[in-house]
Amino acid sequence: MAASTVSYAINGTRPISEETRRRIFAAMDELGYQPNALARGLASKRSRIIALHFPIPERGVGLTEIEFIASAANATRENGYEMVLWTSEMHNLEELRQSTQQGLVDGVVAMEVYLHDERIPLWREAGLPFSLIGRSADTAGISYVDADFELAGSDVVRYLRGLGHTHIGFLNQSQPVTEAGYGPAVRTQHSYEQAMDTAGLIRVVRTCPTNAAAGYDSFEQLLAEDPDLTALVTVNDRAVPGVVQAITGRGWRIPDDFSLVVVGSSGSVAELMTPPVTTVEPQNAEMGRQGVRLLLEQLEAREPEITQILLPCRLVVRGSSGPCPVERRGTIS
Amino acid sequence: MAASTVSYAINGTRPISEETRRRIFAAMDELGYQPNALARGLASKRSRIIALHFPIPERGVGLTEIEFIASAANATRENGYEMVLWTSEMHNLEELRQSTQQGLVDGVVAMEVYLHDERIPLWREAGLPFSLIGRSADTAGISYVDADFELAGSDVVRYLRGLGHTHIGFLNQSQPVTEAGYGPAVRTQHSYEQAMDTAGLIRVVRTCPTNAAAGYDSFEQLLAEDPDLTALVTVNDRAVPGVVQAITGRGWRIPDDFSLVVVGSSGSVAELMTPPVTTVEPQNAEMGRQGVRLLLEQLEAREPEITQILLPCRLVVRGSSGPCPVERRGTIS
DNA sequence: CTGTTAGCGCCTTCAG
DNA sequence: CTGAAGGCGCTAACAG
Numbered sequence A, B: 001m002a003a004s005t006v007s008y009a010i011n012g013t014r015p016i017s018e019e020t021r022r023r024i025f026a027a028m029d030e031l032g033y034q035p036n037a038l039a040r041g042l043a044s045k046r047s048r049i050i051a052l053h054f055p056i057p058e059r060g061v062g063l064t065e066i067e068f069i070a071s072a073a074n075a076t077r078e079n080g081y082e083m084v085l086w087t088s089e090m091h092n093l094e095e096l097r098q099s100t101q102q103g104l105v106d107g108v109v110a111m112e113v114y115l116h117d118e119r120i121p122l123w124r125e126a127g128l129p130f131s132l133i134g135r136s137a138d139t140a141g142i143s144y145v146d147a148d149f150e151l152a153g154s155d156v157v158r159y160l161r162g163l164g165h166t167h168i169g170f171l172n173q174s175q176p177v178t179e180a181g182y183g184p185a186v187r188t189q190h191s192y193e194q195a196m197d198t199a200g201l202i203r204v205v206r207t208c209p210t211n212a213a214a215g216y217d218s219f220e221q222l223l224a225e226d227p228d229l230t231a232l233v234t235v236n237d238r239a240v241p242g243v244v245q246a247i248t249g250r251g252w253r254i255p256d257d258f259s260l261v262v263v264g265s266s267g268s269v270a271e272l273m274t275p276p277v278t279t280v281e282p283q284n285a286e287m288g289r290q291g292v293r294l295l296l297e298q299l300e301a302r303e304p305e306i307t308q309i310l311l312p313c314r315l316v317v318r319g320s321s322g323p324c325p326v327e328r329r330g331t332i333s
Numbered sequence C: 001c002t003g004t005t006a007g008c009g010c011c012t013t014c015a016g
Numbered sequence D: 001c002t003g004a005a006g007g008c009g010c011t012a013a014c015a016g
Helices: A003-011 A018-031 A037-044 A063-078 A093-101 A119-126 A149-162 A175-179 A183-199 A212-225 A237-249 A284-300 B003-011 B018-031 B037-044 B063-078 B093-101 B119-126 B149-162 B175-179 B183-199 B212-225 B237-249 B284-300
Strands: A049-053 A082-086 A107-110 A130-133 A144-147 A168-171 A204-206 A231-234 A259-263 A278-281 A308-311 A314-316 B049-053 B082-086 B107-110 B130-133 B144-147 B168-171 B204-206 B231-234 B259-263 B278-281 B308-311 B314-316
Touching: A003 A018, A037 B037, A049 A063, A049 A284, A063 A082, A063 A284, A063 B063, A063 B082, A082 B063, A093 A119, A107 A284, A119 A130, A130 A284, A144 A149, A144 A284, A149 A168, A149 A183, A149 A231, A149 A259, A149 A278, A149 A314, A168 A183, A168 A212, A175 A183, A183 A204, A204 A212, A212 A237, A231 A237, A237 A259, A284 A308, B003 B018, B049 B063, B049 B284, B063 B082, B063 B284, B093 B119, B107 B284, B119 B130, B130 B284, B144 B149, B144 B284, B149 B168, B149 B183, B149 B231, B149 B259, B149 B278, B149 B314, B168 B183, B168 B212, B175 B183, B183 B204, B204 B212, B212 B237, B231 B237, B237 B259, B284 B308
Parallel strands: A049 A082, A049 A107, A107 A130, A130 A144, A144 A308, A168 A204, A168 A231, A231 A259, A259 A278, B049 B082, B049 B107, B107 B130, B130 B144, B144 B308, B168 B204, B168 B231, B231 B259, B259 B278
Antiparallel strands: A082 B082, A278 A314, B278 B314
């Protein structure tokens, strides 16, 4: 019994007689033998380790992110790989480059993707396979899975118009984040604007730091701009408590007098709020899983294929949205 | 210039003349050279990779967990290590054993620790260094960092009594989780009970699944048990929206008519709620960081020391707690 | 279908 | 303070 035979049996790299493979596996779990991951990786030039790059977002971490991480980790393990977590800040490319060159990982899944994302040229030039959870402006030749925020934006507007709302505001994330081209923020706002334009409605938009106090102020400003507002769409869930406070502070009730819809938050966050808030939810767990799958496909296939997936968000109506109040219903301006 | 000299220079394993080390590092960042992690690990028998075992909790993931993960990942990288994320379920010991034996990681940091945690004998016998974020019942010889929930429980009771409350209920996590001996749940309840006993007050306790609907029901049941309740302590943040609904549904206002304090939640969750809820918050980021530090200490030191850290929680008063309403103030029974 | 033999890229004893 | 050689545990050609 040669060592190589064992290797072949384990990796299935070569046909092995039923008899010997049986003996090998018997011995293996008798001795509790597990091949050494490092040696295996060194010899085969494939570590079977991938990285998940999760640059801790400046806007603070939400529950959304952990759903990605957990599902990505599960998908990784199910495929017999290990997943290291990289948290280098987005702008710290040097650090990323170093990690890249240590040869520890076979590829990387990137989160928090911006329209013009510097990681893409970095990994391209290094010849390191990668996939995106999210997508950049130019997606040629890149495997990604993203939530369809363009669809989400127009869906919300359609939903609210269907309830009779015509004065619908939009509250984005912070200005730095939006200007830096953070995908969900930019795309949702864009499709909101298009939908409003198409409907001949007036757009009322503001950016807003991701905290309650800022949410309060921003909402007041939106209302100053259009006092007839009866509904608000936001991608800034951390600002929502402030918005709710501003609304109820005026003596309005949710959803009777004012409707609120959050795009991009997960259900678990929505249900923490009072009232539970209507959301357009991306399929986070599915995205984490697919992000890994797309990367592994590149690593395993001989003819690496490019796959681009856009997952629709689900509208989940909870207690924060309802028909436009008749007495406050504005005219189409 | 021999390869070994370069190795010594990089690892500082042996004195190197200033001149040559300068030349080496110059060449290194000119060529962008990074030593191969796998080869280095194989030869030195130290991979410089640690694992964070985060068994996805049955009660669902909260924001708390991601704070651990992020800070642990940062601490890991700052020390020149990589961190893989393991998500094997708690009861799936076989899977854990396999991971353990692949020799990929030098040690592991465990989250979600139970009073009688099967991972401990597993890793002990395997000779794999580990540290805990949380702690088991028997902590002899184990490095851990945990939040002091015992202190937290008595702190809350003291805080509420100071506000005049005498009828204080306790809402725990789900029965399976509590019975399995999940540390925070068990310890907080225990210290609540002690504090109530000491004060000669009546304990009113229930377990509750981690969702809003269950929170509603459980609160009603608590109230049926003691109609004079004016305050509730809970370690079940996902149940809180239901509790809030039940309270306001009775026409009571928070905090004027009823006070609510959540133990163990992070501020970011507390501020999502309406009203923002008073919490006793563990120092999550610090715990993640320390968990890693304790492990690395064992890996690097020649005389591995056992360190046990109990971090106090911070009482953060927000809008959900206040003085006991005079008209509903009960008598000490 | 199985055995033999070089390495994978680095660290770490040896010797100088 | 530096160089030379062996080997970490496995895989992947090469033979048979």
